[in-house]
Amino acid sequence: xxxxxxxxxxxxxxxxxxxxxxxxxxxxxxxxxxxxxxxxxxxxxxxxxxxxxxxxxxxxxxxxxxxxxxxxxxxxxxxxxxxxxxxxxxxxxxxxxxxxxxxxxxxxxxxxxxxxxxxxxxxxxxxxxxxxxxxxxxxxxx
Numbered sequence: 732x733x734x735x736x737x738x739x740x741x742x743x744x745x746x747x748x749x750x751x752x753x754x755x756x757x758x759x760x761x762x763x764x765x766x767x768x769x770x771x772x773x774x775x776x777x778x779x780x781x782x783x784x785x786x787x788x789x790x791x792x793x794x795x796x797x798x799x800x801x802x803x804x805x806x807x808x809x810x811x812x813x814x815x816x817x818x819x820x821x822x823x824x825x826x827x828x829x830x831x832x833x834x835x836x837x838x839x840x841x842x843x844x845x846x847x848x849x850x851x852x853x854x855x856x857x858x859x860x861x862x863x864x865x866x867x868x869x870x871x872x873x
Contacts, residue, residue, distance in 0.1 A: 734849065736761035739771065739779075739828040747827040749841035749858045754829070756856050756865065757848045761829075770821040773814060779828050782835035787813045790837060792825040842873055 736754055738761050741747045754761050764771075771779065780790045787810040791803060798804065803816055803823070817823045827838050834847040842864050845852075852869030864873055 734759050735832060736848070737764060737830045738762070739764050739766040739824070739826060741765065741767060741826050744826055745859050746839055746841050750827045750829060750838040750844050753841060753844050753856060753864070754848065756852055756854070756869070758851045758853055759848065766824060766826065766828075767821050770818060770824070773818055776814065776817065776824065779830065779835055782830070783828070783837050785837060786810075787817075790825050791817060791823050796820070796822045798823060842871070845871055 736759050738747075738751055738754060740751055740763050742765065751761070751763065770776075780787055783790070791798065791813060793799070797820060801816055801820075802808075803813065825837055825839065827841075829836050829838050829844050829847065831847045833849070836843045836847050838844040841858065852865055854865070854869055855863065855867050856865040856869075857863045862873070864871070866872055
C-alpha cells in the first residue's frame with residue numbers, strides 16, 4: 732500500500748521497533764527518521780506535539796535522559812524552554828512519533844499507531860515482549 736507515513740524512530744527502543752513493525756505489518760514502508768541523528772526542526776516538533784493533542788511536557792521523555800539533571804521537572808519552565816532543551820538534546824523527545832494522513836500519534840504504547848493506519852494489516856503481530864496485538868486475521872486484540 733502506498734501511504735505517506737513518517738516515523739521518528741530510535742532503533743534502540745523496543746516501543747519504537749514494535750511501532751515500525753506494526754506499520755510494516757499494514758503493508759506500508761514508512762519514511763524512517765532516526766531523530767537522534769536527524770532531529771526535527773522546532774516547527775516540525777511543535778506541529779507534531781500539537782497534532783497529537785499532547786502538551787510539550789507530555790512529549791518529553793524522562794526515563795534514560797538528563798531530564799532531572801537539567802531541572803526540566805521544574806513546573807515553572809515554559810513550553811519554549813522545554814522545546815529548547817528537547818532540540819538541544821533530542822534524547823528528551825519521547826518516541827516514536829508517527830505522522831500519517833490519518834493523524835499523528837506518540838505511539839506509546841506501540842499499538843496506538845493502529846489508530847492512524849488503514850485497516851490493511853497482514854496477519855498476526857506479537858510485540859517483542861510477547862504481548863499479542865493482532866490475531867491471525869490481523870484483527871486488533873488490544
